[in-house]
Amino acid sequence: xxxxxxxxxxxxxxxxxxxxxxxxxxxxxxxxxxxxxxxxxxxxxxxxxxxxxxxxxxxxxxxxxxxxxxxxxxxxxxxxxxxxxxxxxxxxxxxxxxxxxxxxxxxxxxxxxxxxxxxxxxxxxxxxxxxxxxxxxxxxxxxxxxxxxxxxxxxxxxxxxxxxxxxxxxxxxxxxxxxxxxx
Amino acid sequence: xxxxxxxxxxxxxxxxxxxxxxxxxxxxxxxxxxxxxxxxxxxxxxxxxxxxxxxxxxxxxxxxxxxxxxxxxxxxxxxxxxxxxxxxxxxxxxxxxxxxxxxxxxxxxxxxxxxxxxxxxxxxxxxxxxxxxxxxxxxxxxxxxxxxxxxxxxxxxxxxxxxxxxxxxxxxxxxxxxxxxxxxxxxxxxxxxxxxxxxxxxxxxxxxxxxxxxxxxxxxxxxxxxxxxxxxxxxxxxxxxxxxxxxxxxxxxxxxxxxxxxxxxxxxxxxxxxxxxxxxxxxxxxxxxxxxxxxxxxxxxxxxxxxxxxxxxxxxxxxxxxxxxxxxxxxxxxxxxxxxxxxxxxxxxxxxxxxxxxxxxxxxxxxxxxxxxxxxxxxxxxxxxxxxxxxxxxxxxxxxxxxxxxxx
Numbered sequence: 368x369x370x371x372x373x374x375x376x377x378x379x380x381x382x383x384x385x386x387x388x389x390x391x392x393x394x395x396x397x398x399x400x401x402x403x404x405x406x407x408x409x410x411x412x413x414x415x416x417x418x419x420x421x422x423x424x425x426x427x428x429x430x431x432x433x434x435x436x437x438x439x440x441x442x443x444x445x446x447x448x449x450x451x452x453x454x455x456x457x458x459x460x461x462x463x464x465x466x467x468x469x470x471x472x473x474x475x476x477x478x479x480x481x482x483x484x485x486x487x488x489x490x491x492x493x494x495x496x497x498x499x500x501x502x503x504x505x506x507x508x509x510x511x512x513x514x515x516x517x518x519x520x521x522x523x524x525x526x527x528x529x530x531x532x533x534x535x536x537x538x539x540x541x542x543x544x545x546x547x548x549x550x
Numbered sequence: 551x552x553x554x555x556x557x558x559x560x561x562x563x564x565x566x567x568x569x570x571x572x573x574x575x576x577x578x579x580x581x582x583x584x585x586x587x588x589x590x591x592x593x594x595x596x597x598x599x600x601x602x603x604x605x606x607x608x609x610x611x612x613x614x615x616x617x618x619x620x621x622x623x624x625x626x627x628x629x630x631x632x633x634x635x636x637x638x639x640x641x642x643x644x645x646x647x648x649x650x651x652x653x654x655x656x657x658x659x660x661x662x663x664x665x666x667x668x669x670x671x672x673x674x675x676x677x678x679x680x681x682x683x684x685x686x687x688x689x690x691x692x693x694x695x696x697x698x699x700x701x702x703x704x705x706x707x708x709x710x711x712x713x714x715x716x717x718x719x720x721x722x723x724x725x726x727x728x729x730x731x732x733x734x735x736x737x738x739x740x741x742x743x744x745x746x747x748x749x750x751x752x753x754x755x756x757x758x759x760x761x762x763x764x765x766x767x768x769x770x771x772x773x774x775x776x777x778x779x780x781x782x783x784x785x786x787x788x789x790x791x792x793x794x795x796x797x798x799x800x801x802x803x804x805x806x807x808x809x810x811x812x813x814x815x816x817x818x819x820x821x822x823x824x825x826x827x828x829x830x831x832x833x834x835x836x837x838x839x840x841x842x843x844x845x846x847x848x849x850x851x852x853x854x855x856x857x858x859x860x861x862x863x864x865x866x867x868x869x870x871x872x873x874x875x876x877x878x879x880x881x882x883x884x885x886x887x888x889x890x891x892x893x894x895x896x897x898x899x900x901x902x903x904x905x906x907x908x909x910x911x912x913x914x915x916x917x918x919x920x921x922x923x924x925x926x927x928x929x930x931x932x933x934x935x936x937x938x939x940x941x942x943x944x945x946x947x948x949x950x951x952x953x954x955x956x957x958x
Contacts, residue, residue, distance in 0.1 A: 382725035386555035389727045395555070398724040401666070420727075422823035424688070424720050426910045 368430035370446050371497070372437045373408040384501060387511055387519045388416045396421050409440055416510055432508055433476075435459060436483070436496050441471050450476055457503050457547070459483040459496045464550040479507050481547040483539075490542060491535035498536050502543030513544055556728045558721035561689040562628070562654045562714070563588035564728075565696035567598055568736035569652075572623035572743075575603040575614035579633040580666045581718040582656040586628060608633035612640040612653075619649040620758045622748025624700070626651065630718060631658035634672045638679075644711045645680025646774065647758050650703030650745075651711040653681075654696060657819070657870075658718040659907045667908020668718035670818065670870040674880045680774055682712040682781055683848040685818040689726040691845075692716040694798055697731075700740045701788045707780045717820040717870075719908060735795050782849040802851035804843040805858050807833060811840025813923045814859060816885060817868040818844050821904075821911055825868075828916040839920050844881065852888045859889070864898045864927040866919055869936070870905045878936050879903050898932040904939035915940050 385397025393416055400411040413427045429449045438460040440446060447456060454476040458467055464478035481503040483496035490499075498520065505511045517537050524533045556564060563585050566574070574593075576586045593602040601618075605611045611627050618625040629637060634655055644651050655673050659665040673683060682702060686692040692714065699712040716722055731739075747756045762770060789800045806826050808814060815825055822843035832839045842858050844851065859865055869879025876883060878901035886899055902919055905911045919939065926932055938944050 382555060382557075385725045389553065389555040389725075392553075394727050396724050396726055397555075398719075401719055401723070422688075422826045423913065424717070424724070424820035424823050425912045428912065 368414075368427055368432070369412045369434040369436060369500070370440050370444065371410055371412070371435075372440070373404065373406055373410045383498065383516075383519070383523070384414045384504070384511070385416070386523075387516050388414075390519060391511060391515050393418060394421050400426075409444055431455065432457065432504070434500055434504060436500060438462075441467070447473060447475055452476065455479065455507060457481070457500065457507055459500060461485065464548060468550070477550060479503065479547050479549045481543050483543055486539050486542045486546070490539040491532065499539040499543045502540035503547035506544045506547050507549070513541075516540065551732065552730045554728050554730050555725050556689055556693075556730075557584070557723050557725050558686070558689040558692045558716045559585035559656065559723065560588050561693040561726075561728045561730075562696050562716070563592070564730055565693045565736075566626060566654075567592045568731070568733050569624070569626070569697065569700055569740060570598045570737075571600050571626045573601045573603065573615065573618035573625040574627060575605055575611045575618070575625070576627050577605050577608050577611045577629070577633065579608070579630045579658075581658060581668075581722045582628050582630040582633065582654070584722070585654060585656065608636040609640060612637040612644065612651075615651050615653075616640060616644050616647065616649055619644070619651050620647060620748070621750045622745050624704075624743040625649075626653065628654035628656070630656040631660055631666075631672045634676060635660060638676075641676055641679040641681060641711075643759065646770070648709040648774070648777065649711055650700075650709055652696065652699045652703050653711065653713050654692075655713045655715045656718045656722045657715050665907040666718070668720050668722075668820075668870075669906045669908065670715075671872070671906070673713060673715050674871040674873070676713070677848055677880060680710065680778070681848065682708075682710055682778070682785075682846070684712065684714050684846055685844065686714065686716040686721065687820055687822045687843065687845075689716075689721060689724070689728050690798075691800075692721060693728055693730065694792065694796065694800065695845075697736055697739065698788055698792050698800065701791070702781060702785055704743060704745075705780075705784055705788070706746065708777055708784060710774075710777050710781060715819070720820045729796075729798075731796060739792065739795055778849050782851075785846060785849075800845060801854070802844070802846040803854045803858065804845060806841040806843070808840035808842060808858050809861070810838055811861070812838040812863040813866070813920060813927060814840050814842055814862040814864075815866040815868065815916070815919065815923070816842045816844065816855075816881065818847060818881060819870065821868060821870070821916075824911065824913060825916055828913045828920065831913070832917065832920055837920065837924065847881075850884050850888070855885060855888050856892060856894070859885075859894060859897065862897060864900070864923045866900050866902055866923050868902050868904060868919075870903075872903055872906070872936075877934075882936070898926050898930070900926060900933055901936040902939050903936045909940050911940060 382397040385395035388395035483499040867882040882901035
């Protein structure tokens with residue numbers, strides 16, 4: 368499950384991870400939560416990945432992995448709600464996992480952090496942490512292969528963006544893959 | 551065959567690209583809008599030969615589709631909710647004129663209060679309009695059903711319009727794995743459309759929809775009912791042909807773990823998938839539970855429902871809409887009607903109304919339903935009014951605190 372704030376880019380957020388999983392031969396579902404449409408409203412996106420067909424069509428109440436794209440959400444929302452005790456929390460922040468745990472009194476799960484906004488600024492030139500976090504996600508979970516993800520990003524982004532933006536995104540994902548820190 | 555990551559909307563748009571209809575007329579409405587975005591992209595890119603007509607309302611969208619179909623074109627459209635409601639009078643005209651239109655309906659709640667999310671209120675209102683209705687569990691089925699629907703609609707012994715439905719957002723906006731057939735395979739499966747009667751065939755003039763009073767109206771309506779009967783006989787053959795080209799076997803209903811099931815839960819659409827997971831879970835705990843998904847809702851699969859319920863001791867029927875003022879929801883009414891007059895007339899049937907306005911239905915909710923049905927089986931006490939699942943204030947409907955006491 369991924370927490371972020373509503374932007375006009377919701378379409379792109381939706382399905383990269385699910386799409387890449389499907390192209391790797393897995394079964395997956397990717398779906399957003401359609402709630403308030405105002406800019407900046409907290410919004411969730413969901414992904415399920417499995418080796419066998421996924422038949423369930425309910426919302427995700429107990430996410431094994433929670434990604435937080437906007438760290439200011441931690442002040443407003445309990446992002447670990449429903450997450451099992453051994454869940455994984457990946458946060459876009461300049462703070463370390465230990466600092467996050469202490470600052471927000473998070474009791475469960477394993478925390479990982481990566482400064483995705485800075486990486487995005489350095490590589491893409493814009494503060495868009497969305498694709499960057501995918502690098503951290505696959506490093507931490509290992510459910511997908513880095514090369515397949517990068518290939519998919521190039522394929523998808525080349526249709527809409529120039530070479531510089533595509534390469535920036537590739538570098539950003541690689542960097543997040545390397546820089547994500549656990550406890 | 552290709553594996554693609556598609557939402558339900560994109561999957562149907564992809565099917566429409568391969569069908570390459572002569573005419574598509576549409577008006578945007580959430581959650582159908584994305585489907586037509588995608589399809590009009592295909593039109594703009596020159597990937598289809600379709601004459602795309604953008605109209606000012608759904609009433610016009612279906613009217614234009616009716617006109618095109620009567621003229622002899624293969625015509626399609628898509629809508630949701632209020633859009634379907636606005637099409638109402640034209641729905642009956644499309645069916646009465648026996649026009650083989652295929653329409654995707656992305657199920658959404660009806661106003662008021664306004665709600666953009668998925669439930670079956672929209673198509674349930676159209677269940678008696680003379681359209682064939684096929685429900686899809688997931689994106690794959692939405693894709694497959696759309697292609698199959700063309701053959702059903704255009705079969706010379708059927709000639710009826712078909713609605714292919716999917717649950718709004720739950721399927722329409724969820725990206726899933728979809729196996730897409732090759733363009734050529736779809737093209738040869740649906741074949742050329744050569745209607746026997748068409749308005750533009752000026753050498754053989756015909757009239758569509760003239761005045762038809764006490765003298766012949768009834769005969770025409772009787773023939774329309776017979777066409778629905780023919781559909782009930784013939785859909786099987788078309789599904790079988792589709793199996794040969796796709797490897798995916800469809801039928802009027804899909805039983806799941808039903809052979810030795812004492813408790814059977816009936817549903818339509820996306821919830822059927824979630825129920826299968828719950829059935830597996832409860833079977834591991836030793837409960838003899840099973841499920842029956844209704845795929846073809848109109849014509850109602852009366853023989854299949856009877857057959858698959860013949861070993862059941864108790865039945866639950868899930869309705870994602872309310873038939874206000876009726877004794878139960880529409881699907882439950884049909885199931886009860888089918889059992890009436892058979893040796894299963896006394897089979898306990900409990901109606902569960904759920905998921906209105908897109909309210910999530912979780913595996914826990916479904917477990918709770920199965921547990922209540924177990925209690926009904928043991929006590930023989932059958933609630934005679936619908937249960938409302940997942941609604942505030944009625945969380946305790948199973949009557950857990952009162953042991954086996956069934957609350958009415």
